[in-house]
Amino acid sequence: MYRYDEFDAAFVAGRGAQFADQVNRRLSGELSEDQFRPLRLMNGLYLQLHAYMLRIAVPYGTLSSRQLRKLAHIARTYDRGYGHFTTRQNIQFNWPKLKDVPAILAELASVEMHSIQTSGNCIRNTTTDQFAGAAADEIIDPRPVAEIIRQWSSLHPEFTYLPRKFKIAMTGSPNDRAAIRFHDIGLQAAVNAAGETGWEVWVGGGLGRTPMIGKLINSFVPNEHLLAYLESIMRVYNRYGRRDNKYKARIKILVHEEGLETIKGQVEAEFAEIRGGILTLPSEEVDRITTYFAPPAFTDQAGSKVDVAYQSIIDPAYGRWLDNNLNAHREPGYASVTISLKPVGGAPGDATDVQMDVVADLAERYSFDELRVTHEQNLVLPHVAVADLRTVYDALVAAGLADGNAGMITDIICCPGLDFCALANARSIPIAQEITHKFAAPERQAEIGDLKIKISGCINACGHHHVGHIGILGVEKKGGELYQITLGGDASEQASVGKIIGPGFEADAVPDAIEKLVDTYIAKRHSVDETFIQAYRRLGEAPFKEALYGTA
Amino acid sequence: MEQPKQVQVPAGHDKLRALGILALNGMFDEMDAVGVLRQAAADVLPGDLAVVSSFGADSAVLLHLVAQVDPSLPVYFLETGKHFQETLDYVETLKQHLGLLNVHAIHPNQADLARFDPAGTLWETDPDSCCHIRKTEPLEPITELYGGWVTGRKRFQTRERGVLPHFELTSDDRIKVNPLAYFHDSDVNQYKIDHGLPEHPLFAKGYKSIGCAPCTSVVAEGEDPRAGRWRGLDKKECGIHFDFNGAIASPMMAAKRHTLWKDGTFIADPFHDWTDESEPATARYQHVPLPVFLAHREAFLANPHPLGLLVAPGESVEDVADDLERFSSIAIKFPGFADGRGYSTARLVSQRYQYANEIRAVGDVLQDQIPLMRRCGFNALVVTHEPTRAALIENRLPEVAIFYQPVGTAEVPIGTRPFLRRAS
Numbered sequence: 001m002y003r004y005d006e007f008d009a010a011f012v013a014g015r016g017a018q019f020a021d022q023v024n025r026r027l028s029g030e031l032s033e034d035q036f037r038p039l040r041l042m043n044g045l046y047l048q049l050h051a052y053m054l055r056i057a058v059p060y061g062t063l064s065s066r067q068l069r070k071l072a073h074i075a076r077t078y079d080r081g082y083g084h085f086t087t088r089q090n091i092q093f094n095w096p097k098l099k100d101v102p103a104i105l106a107e108l109a110s111v112e113m114h115s116i117q118t119s120g121n122c123i124r125n126t127t128t129d130q131f132a133g134a135a136a137d138e139i140i141d142p143r144p145v146a147e148i149i150r151q152w153s154s155l156h157p158e159f160t161y162l163p164r165k166f167k168i169a170m171t172g173s174p175n176d177r178a179a180i181r182f183h184d185i186g187l188q189a190a191v192n193a194a195g196e197t198g199w200e201v202w203v204g205g206g207l208g209r210t211p212m213i214g215k216l217i218n219s220f221v222p223n224e225h226l227l228a229y230l231e232s233i234m235r236v237y238n239r240y241g242r243r244d245n246k247y248k249a250r251i252k253i254l255v256h257e258e259g260l261e262t263i264k265g266q267v268e269a270e271f272a273e274i275r276g277g278i279l280t281l282p283s284e285e286v287d288r289i290t291t292y293f294a295p296p297a298f299t300d301q302a303g304s305k306v307d308v309a310y311q312s313i314i315d316p317a318y319g320r321w322l323d324n325n326l327n328a329h330r331e332p333g334y335a336s337v338t339i340s341l342k343p344v345g346g347a348p349g350d351a352t353d354v355q356m357d358v359v360a361d362l363a364e365r366y367s368f369d370e371l372r373v374t375h376e377q378n379l380v381l382p383h384v385a386v387a388d389l390r391t392v393y394d395a396l397v398a399a400g401l402a403d404g405n406a407g408m409i410t411d412i413i414c415c416p417g418l419d420f421c422a423l424a425n426a427r428s429i430p431i432a433q434e435i436t437h438k439f440a441a442p443e444r445q446a447e448i449g450d451l452k453i454k455i456s457g458c459i460n461a462c463g464h465h466h467v468g469h470i471g472i473l474g475v476e477k478k479g480g481e482l483y484q485i486t487l488g489g490d491a492s493e494q495a496s497v498g499k500i501i502g503p504g505f506e507a508d509a510v511p512d513a514i515e516k517l518v519d520t521y522i523a524k525r526h527s528v529d530e531t532f533i534q535a536y537r538r539l540g541e542a543p544f545k546e547a548l549y550g551t552a
Numbered sequence: 553m554e555q556p557k558q559v560q561v562p563a564g565h566d567k568l569r570a571l572g573i574l575a576l577n578g579m580f581d582e583m584d585a586v587g588v589l590r591q592a593a594a595d596v597l598p599g600d601l602a603v604v605s606s607f608g609a610d611s612a613v614l615l616h617l618v619a620q621v622d623p624s625l626p627v628y629f630l631e632t633g634k635h636f637q638e639t640l641d642y643v644e645t646l647k648q649h650l651g652l653l654n655v656h657a658i659h660p661n662q663a664d665l666a667r668f669d670p671a672g673t674l675w676e677t678d679p680d681s682c683c684h685i686r687k688t689e690p691l692e693p694i695t696e697l698y699g700g701w702v703t704g705r706k707r708f709q710t711r712e713r714g715v716l717p718h719f720e721l722t723s724d725d726r727i728k729v730n731p732l733a734y735f736h737d738s739d740v741n742q743y744k745i746d747h748g749l750p751e752h753p754l755f756a757k758g759y760k761s762i763g764c765a766p767c768t769s770v771v772a773e774g775e776d777p778r779a780g781r782w783r784g785l786d787k788k789e790c791g792i793h794f795d796f797n798g799a800i801a802s803p804m805m806a807a808k809r810h811t812l813w814k815d816g817t818f819i820a821d822p823f824h825d826w827t828d829e830s831e832p833a834t835a836r837y838q839h840v841p842l843p844v845f846l847a848h849r850e851a852f853l854a855n856p857h858p859l860g861l862l863v864a865p866g867e868s869v870e871d872v873a874d875d876l877e878r879f880s881s882i883a884i885k886f887p888g889f890a891d892g893r894g895y896s897t898a899r900l901v902s903q904r905y906q907y908a909n910e911i912r913a914v915g916d917v918l919q920d921q922i923p924l925m926r927r928c929g930f931n932a933l934v935v936t937h938e939p940t941r942a943a944l945i946e947n948r949l950p951e952v953a954i955f956y957q958p959v960g961t962a963e964v965p966i967g968t969r970p971f972l973r974r975a976s
């Protein structure tokens with residue numbers, strides 16, 4: 001895992017002091033809210049419906065046990081005993097007091113964390129595959145480059161007042177678990193004919209009110225020129241991105257309106273100017289950063305196996321957990337464990353201080369002190385020896401964290417919605433809770449298999465509803481809340497944006513509607529091996545539409 | 553050159569502080585000029601009074617008064633190195649004619665000249681700094697030597713001087729004596745005629761207020777006599793009329809507040825805004841909007857005067873890349889602090905095009921953005937926001953002084969990481 005050196009520590013401390021000064025000037029009234037807003041946003045501090053919300057960066061989703069314990073401590077001391085993990089692999093606290101924020105930032109700095117650029121019109125935290133460095137299907141571990149991007153983009157003086165926020169996601173494996181085609185820039189590891197590693201660069205993807213799938217702008221940028229290439233894109237965007245309309249300010253609109261070829265021409269012209277210059281990454285540097293992410297000292301576990309079928313018979317809950325919550329590890333005898341933050345009836349992504357402490361202990365003891373936050377709002381213990389699985393599971397059961405529903409219908413991505421968010425049109429957490437109740441039975445979930453439901457409380461799409469196999473969007477209709485359902489979205493390498501299937505539903509009708517969709521799928525699928533999304537692609541929307549609205 | 557008096561006189565004529573000055577002005581208000589000067593030299597500041605004179609068009613009157621009261625009163629002349637030869641000749645003429653015994657030339661520090669004005673053209677780009685090194689700095693040690701100074705300033709000369717009294721107290725407790733405060737233009741001419749005083753050789757040629765050669769031009773009939781000084785610049789006063797701390801001697805003298813922050817201080821801005829009346833062929837010290845420049849490029853390139861360029865967001869600095877060197881200043885506009893396009897413009901100008909003169913930020917320039925601006929290449933700021941001004945003056949910008957990414961070639965430490973960290 002990356003460790004701060006003196007420079008990083010001084011940087012974060014300097015930033016903390018700077019923001020403490022700004023907070024004091026706000027408290028004293030020297031700064032108006034208008035002037036303070038972009039400054040606090042740059043430090044991840046939002047003004048929400050009820051209170052300030054502080055969003056803390058978890059760079060590329062990686063945490064140590066010490067860091068998670070600190071987050072638990074902050075939840076306990078400055079908040080109401082819980083934190084909320086977001087779809088950007090960050091964590092946010094919903095109830096801090098403005099005057100406490102400098103103290104919280106100082107606490108974070110003591111464990112090499114910060115909230116820099118978790119909001120505001122700047123380059124946000126780079127997200128990546130939660131199984132980076134562990135997954136069996138990985139070409140390159142993306143984290144060293146993600147760390148380099150983190151450093152390059154931190155308080156970049158030219159790109160701090162962009163037209164709009166800017167998100168970069170990267171994946172080192174062909175199976176995209178980081179939704180890179182739905183980011184402003186998506187980077188996919190690639191190897192060219194000469195055997196060099198580099199990056200496929202996708203640009204202009206995004207969700208929000210105008211969902212767009214990213215477009216391939218360059219099929220191979222060598223590692224050493226990646227920063228120069230990114231800077232070229234950023235400069236073109238900073239100069240030409242629209243600033244007249246906040247809803248048209250993302251780079252996806254620029255690419256859409258100007259056309260990929262125009263933007264590509266501008267980016268390549270800029271790249272030609274700066275390529276080979278000061279931003280060139282020497283390979284020794286990449287190597288040096290890479291050593292921080294060296295694989296931990298795995299022991300020979302090749303002999304240890306777990307018989308899932310057998311376990312499923314003697315302990316069905318454990319069997320389900322093994323079935324759904326493990327990801328294949330590149331090291332024999334190890335697995336990556338997903339800890340579901342999606343209990344039936346719970347608020348997706350929330351974890352209490354006590355739960356965070358438990359997970360931190362498990363990470364320290366059984367996962368080489370490493371943890372990941374997923375963009376699906378779960379936690380991951382990336383390197384657990386198969387022999388330890390039962391012990392880990394038992395500890396999770398005691399903490400109420402052992403739901404074996406990763407990737408299942410109840411593993412819902414959901415934004416905070418009207419319960420917290422000032423922009424919301426509708427509640428989203430209660431909808432998620434109702435749906436999980438409806439499908440609570442594990443047998444039912446197993447029957448349904450892989451199905452991703454994603455819920456947003458408004459068109460800003462923080463809950464990624466556009467890329468849910470089933471998406472749910474809260475809209476306002478005549479003063480009430482109404483929910484639109486979309487089908488067919490997919491955030492993976494087979495990216496697609498879901499389509500609205502018909503008129504919206506009242507809140508209490510949503511779970512039934514979902515059930516009808518699910519029943520239709522089960523009735524029409526070829527076999528249990530055909531997933532919901534595959535079936536939808538084959539069948540089209542007609543049978544689902546009919547199930548919801550009857551024949552026309 | 554030997555100075556007449558080397559003993560340091562402690563400043564602080566307590567009896568003459570504020571109220572006292574008022575009383576003195578009351579006493580002398582009706583008095584004639586020679587009476588004011590005689591009282592100052594004999595009673596108020598005996599042995600502690602000196603004169604500074606520009607030996608300009610009107611200087612003969614004051615020097616004539618001095619000769620009458622005490623020809624051995626020390627008279628200092630700022631030999632800026634930029635005077636007309638006629639002025640230097642005139643110094644000798646008056647010395648002879650009036651029998652002045654104690655005239656001293658003060659020269660600028662040679663090292664300062666070599667450092668700040670090697671080409672002798674500083675007056676053109678930054679007249680305030682030029683006056684500073686050629687006048688204010690050389691005069692300062694001399695001012696320490698006296699408790700009071702006689703000046704030739706007159707109320708009518710510029711609007712700011714409308715309320716000039718006979719006696720003023722400077723902020724460092726020195727007294728300024730202005731015997732000619734109440735003289736009008738016509739009084740000066742009449743006095744010269746009455747006393748048969750020799751005329752400055754340039755007076756007849758239309759120069760009414762004469763300073764350094766480059767900064768003096770002919771005044772039209774009926775125009776304010778001082779209109780010829782720093783013509784085209786928003787500069788009315790020379791450093792030496794300010795008090796010896798650089799602040800304004802008289803609290804009643806309104807001076808325009810400087811908004812240009814450069815090299816660690818607010819200075820007078822030689823530039824002013826482009827207007828509808830501005831002419832491409834004759835404009836000077838104005839920032840020409842980029843589209844205007846492109847529309848009249850030939851005329852601007854033929855224009856011999858110093859000019860700046862104004863680049864607004866959305867305008868493409870690439871279009872003028874070949875002409876950047878023509879400008880002595882490039883102003884980059886921030887219509888709102890959240891509009892970050894100016895940062896890219898500044899990096900292109902300073903780094904890609906290697907433009908080395910002034911790059912100034914104008915518009916919504918606030919303290920929290922200034923550190924970013926500097927890193928992108930800005931070396932001057934026009935600041936009106938009050939807390940930001942205070943923060944600049946008190947040198948407390950909210951800055952993270954260490955950087956992760958290289959944005960300028962000057963920031964590159966060899967052998968460190970590629971995304972080049974630097975601590976300032």
Ligand code: SF4
Nearest residue numbers: 415421424457458462
């Ligand atoms: S999708 Fe809308 S309601 Fe939900 S968190 Fe985002 S802005 Fe708020």
Ligand code: SF4
Nearest residue numbers: 634682683686764767
């Ligand atoms: S008057 Fe002009 S030349 Fe003389 S010192 Fe001032 S700026 Fe320089």
